[in-house]
Amino acid sequence: MPAEPIYCDVSLPVPLDQPFTYLLPETLRHRVRTGCRVLAPFGARKLTGIVLRVHSEPPAAAARELLRLLDEEPVLDEALLALGRWISVYYCAPLGETLRAMTPLSGEIRRGKIYSLTSAGREVARQLHLGAGGDEPTIAVLRLLDARPLSATYLKQKVPQSASALRSLEKKGFIEAEDVAAERDPLRASAARLHVEFLGKRAEDATHGKLPKAERELLSYLELHPGAHNLASLEEIVPKASTAARSLARKGLAGLAVEAASAALETSFRPPHTLNAHQLAAFTRIHASLEARQFQTYLLQGVTGSGKTEIYLKAIDSALALGRGALLLVPEIGLTPAVAAQFHQRFQGKVAILHSAFNDAERAQEWRRIRSGDALVVVATRSGVFAPVRDLGLIIVDEEHDQSYKQQETPRYQGRDVAVVRARDADAVVVLGSATPSLESRHNAETGKYVRLELPERIEQRPMPRVDLIDMRQEFLETRKNNTFSRALIAAVTERLENGEQSMLLLNRRGFSSFVACRACGHRMECVNCSVTMTYHRRDRRLLCHYCNYSDRVPERCPKCESDHIQFLGVGSERLEDELHGAFPRARIARLDRDTVTGKHDYEKILSGFRDHAFDILVGTQMIAKGHDIPNVTLVGIVNADGGLGLPDFRAGERTFQLLTQAAGRAGRGGTPGIVVIQTINPDHYAIRCAAAQDYEAFYAQEIAFREQLRYPPFASIANILVRSKSEEDALRMSTELGRLVQPAPEGVRILGPAVAPVARLKNEYRYQMLLKASSRRRLTEILTAMRDFAATEKWNPTSLVIDVDPVTLL
Ligand code: ADP
Ligand code: ZN
Ligand code: ZN
Numbered sequence: 001m002p003a004e005p006i007y008c009d010v011s012l013p014v015p016l017d018q019p020f021t022y023l024l025p026e027t028l029r030h031r032v033r034t035g036c037r038v039l040a041p042f043g044a045r046k047l048t049g050i051v052l053r054v055h056s057e058p059p060a061a062a063a064r065e066l067l068r069l070l071d072e073e074p075v076l077d078e079a080l081l082a083l084g085r086w087i088s089v090y091y092c093a094p095l096g097e098t099l100r101a102m103t104p105l106s107g108e109i110r111r112g113k114i115y116s117l118t119s120a121g122r123e124v125a126r127q128l129h130l131g132a133g134g135d136e137p138t139i140a141v142l143r144l145l146d147a148r149p150l151s152a153t154y155l156k157q158k159v160p161q162s163a164s165a166l167r168s169l170e171k172k173g174f175i176e177a178e179d180v181a182a183e184r185d186p187l188r189a190s191a192a193r194l195h196v197e198f199l200g201k202r203a204e205d206a207t208h209g210k211l212p213k214a215e216r217e218l219l220s221y222l223e224l225h226p227g228a229h230n231l232a233s234l235e236e237i238v239p240k241a242s243t244a245a246r247s248l249a250r251k252g253l254a255g256l257a258v259e260a261a262s263a264a265l266e267t268s269f270r271p272p273h274t275l276n277a278h279q280l281a282a283f284t285r286i287h288a289s290l291e292a293r294q295f296q297t298y299l300l301q302g303v304t305g306s307g308k309t310e311i312y313l314k315a316i317d318s319a320l321a322l323g324r325g326a327l328l329l330v331p332e333i334g335l336t337p338a339v340a341a342q343f344h345q346r347f348q349g350k351v352a353i354l355h356s357a358f359n360d361a362e363r364a365q366e367w368r369r370i371r372s373g374d375a376l377v378v379v380a381t382r383s384g385v386f387a388p389v390r391d392l393g394l395i396i397v398d399e400e401h402d403q404s405y406k407q408q409e410t411p412r413y414q415g416r417d418v419a420v421v422r423a424r425d426a427d428a429v430v431v432l433g434s435a436t437p438s439l440e441s442r443h444n445a446e447t448g449k450y451v452r453l454e455l456p457e458r459i460e461q462r463p464m465p466r467v468d469l470i471d472m473r474q475e476f477l478e479t480r481k482n483n484t485f486s487r488a489l490i491a492a493v494t495e496r497l498e499n500g501e502q503s504m505l506l507l508n509r510r511g512f513s514s515f516v517a518c519r520a521c522g523h524r525m526e527c528v529n530c531s532v533t534m535t536y537h538r539r540d541r542r543l544l545c546h547y548c549n550y551s552d553r554v555p556e557r558c559p560k561c562e563s564d565h566i567q568f569l570g571v572g573s574e575r576l577e578d579e580l581h582g583a584f585p586r587a588r589i590a591r592l593d594r595d596t597v598t599g600k601h602d603y604e605k606i607l608s609g610f611r612d613h614a615f616d617i618l619v620g621t622q623m624i625a626k627g628h629d630i631p632n633v634t635l636v637g638i639v640n641a642d643g644g645l646g647l648p649d650f651r652a653g654e655r656t657f658q659l660l661t662q663a664a665g666r667a668g669r670g671g672t673p674g675i676v677v678i679q680t681i682n683p684d685h686y687a688i689r690c691a692a693a694q695d696y697e698a699f700y701a702q703e704i705a706f707r708e709q710l711r712y713p714p715f716a717s718i719a720n721i722l723v724r725s726k727s728e729e730d731a732l733r734m735s736t737e738l739g740r741l742v743q744p745a746p747e748g749v750r751i752l753g754p755a756v757a758p759v760a761r762l763k764n765e766y767r768y769q770m771l772l773k774a775s776s777r778r779r780l781t782e783i784l785t786a787m788r789d790f791a792a793t794e795k796w797n798p799t800s801l802v803i804d805v806d807p808v809t810l811l
Pocket of ligand 3: 527528529546547548549550
């Protein structure tokens, strides 16, 4: 007979890398299971963690009692727990923080602290009511808390200096804090995204008391108009519909559901395309692996406009027909409502969308639909790789080279690579799609680890765009002017305007000017928190740090030499738009960059405006280069192709090639052929030449030779180690100690640094960095683990050591 389960090991989201054992209260003994979330006491706090194991082995020290079980059903199954463990080891991240990153459910629980009175505190509060007065913050806080527990955020609004008051009250034992509190109403989505529906219950037979007028009216409207209604539109017909609907839903009289991201978007139905020969050949291979239930990774390398999406859709069809689920990952910026709509149209109610722009409640709701098996097709950004899809048979990673698949905070996983690991353990098929595959993926295809499938032509044999390289040094010699736009680019835009065609202009830098400098002494205006130059934004007439968002006035005099010769240098996207208005006063111009896209709908609004030809010219940063399919665009201009080339990062060439090729690929996707104008001062650089020739193979050959020679990925496993501290001395000392730890370098390992990081100071912290290159992955992991152990024994602040395995950027 198995022993009674009395204890459970819980992984908590803390930097300490070990599970904690808790005693199960009587009532939870047979309910707590591996993979469930629980609320556990930790020091003075209460934390949400994941159960790793339930057992009856008494721990060495007395175990505290578990507080609460948050899920009756596990949120992570065995396979996902195993994946979490793998990530934790491979990316050197604490397991608890990794597991937390794998479920979007923390959003159902209000973040921050909730305060309540202890019995001692209640006593003090009672005495206050008896007359003791005063309006100090501590008293105000006690009075408020006497009525009910309140969040730190609420108290902050009500009481000035509440933070210090709370601290002192907590110290005295009058109040206690809980890190998590009540579950949130999952239907807090905005009216625009909610659907309401009549459930067949009339007010009369459902309630004894009378419903408020607004609710009665809404209910009779819904009864007379069957089907789901968008709440925002309903508000124009039925007064107060939004509040009434939520209240009716709570009473069980109306159904309320968050609408899928795209349903609001009108799309005309488009039947599936018949695959052309290349598409068919690729699809046949994928289908065969699916049918054989055999793990295999395919690299689908297809030029821009070659019809990769149609293959994705067909492959998903196959997976569904075999009774399996499918997951499509897309880059952060690529998951637009238009893309989502395409999938909804094809797979209807089977689709769930997980987007980082959704609020927590919306994501949690989609996640639950996936878990229950309601949604079998998932379209998601990076963290969607953890979606609990039932019997996962297929994972597609679109634009697999995209940087946004790498998470830039702990756990620093690469979503594309995690997809491959997850698929391997699930006997699933992976399709990595791109016109410009990452060097790693293409190399894996060379060595036979992946199978390469090629789409060498655009759909219907549409021509690839013609590319003109403009040497801006020559342009200067000929015109004697430092113009932003070459004569060729001006002529090309003029021609589009005359023909009613559209243009996209790409600039690799946002803001108005790149930076502001003193002409007398050369001093550049830098951020006070970071060692980087600030960018001038004319709309607010201010300087902005793109790293920490610090902003400042433009000084009238140079802070260094007092000269008043302040100069604006370089061109940002804001200035570009301005100059375009000057050159083409009648053109309709829109701009797409991180300044114009602030809310989650801005991006789509600007893009769909452009798609509907409300604008002639779209100006923007990298954002405009990504995967859009707008047939009327026949010109793509790249204003400064060199923007990223000078960066001290071994991927600078690869990034530049990808950006230019992808941007060029936006031209001529409809019936009319397109042209691309690339302005550069490095016309002989291989990344620029290969992009102009749209020649991936030539670029790959050159780049891979360079990587091999210098032992960079894919020929070495690398990790970037960052040590940071508010104190410059500490940062230097810690990095030196870490450096010493790995000296002499073990066989097959090369260590660069420690040295001052390229951005030496960021958000007021001094930064030192070290790059490890190892010929074996195991060796690398061993060294990194030793470093983490060292930092733990030395009791470093957990945030001072950042380990980035397989970094995508060294900056
Ligand atoms: P990619 O992602 O490879 O750049 P898309 O998937 O966006 O290319 O396809 C480009 C265009 O070709 C789209 O408008 C798509 O609808 C269309 N298309 C795809 N496959 C076919 C086909 N077999 N026949 C006709 N048109 C197709
Ligand atoms: Zn100066
Ligand atoms: Zn800054």
